[in-house]
Amino acid sequence: MSENTDIPVKSPDLAAMGVVRSRPLVIVDVDEVLGLFMQGFADYLALQGLEFRLDRFALFQNIYRPGETEHLDIDLGRTHFDNFFRYAAGDMALAEGGREALHDLSKIANIVILTNAPGQARLARARWLGRHRMDYPLILNSGPKGPLSAALAKQVSGPVAFIDDMLSNLDSVAKHAPEISRFQMVADPRLRPLAPANTELHRRIDDWSVLRAAIETAIS
């Protein structure tokens, strides 16, 4: 992992977002954790006459024109990705049980949404969360999530949990804030066998009702 640990992170003020310092904190991802991102992106690409093939746990390398064997140009894929966030990410379906788990956890902890979405996605993302009654503080990040998660954890005195589908983010949190309890969750059953994991380092639980109980134990 080529990660510069010296880059200072500008961390949002959690207290200003309504987070109570003494409460446990749950930092949770959106795509493929609370929402079925891949399905939403695939549906959007289909409207553009493209196919998303589930060949590997990747984004841009899985986009094809129908009948072709070479994936779409990566830059073009990235443009579709940005446009999806701008125009269509608000239609994304919910991951089963995620919203209910957060509602339960919010009785004992503060919830913060930490998403690696492009800046132009903020409004659509906030609307999506609000429409699905997950109107928790929303923080946009880019790159590995460890530095920002560490900066958030420093602002609270209670225990902290972190939930994400991406091994790179979990590894980054382990490196920068090892005291945070880490959980990997992959919402789409089709992605589960493809998603890289390291179960010796991070707990892997793909069922939100089981995950909710495990988070509750970790932060109680």
Ligand SMILES: [Mg+2]
């Ligand atoms: Mg994600």
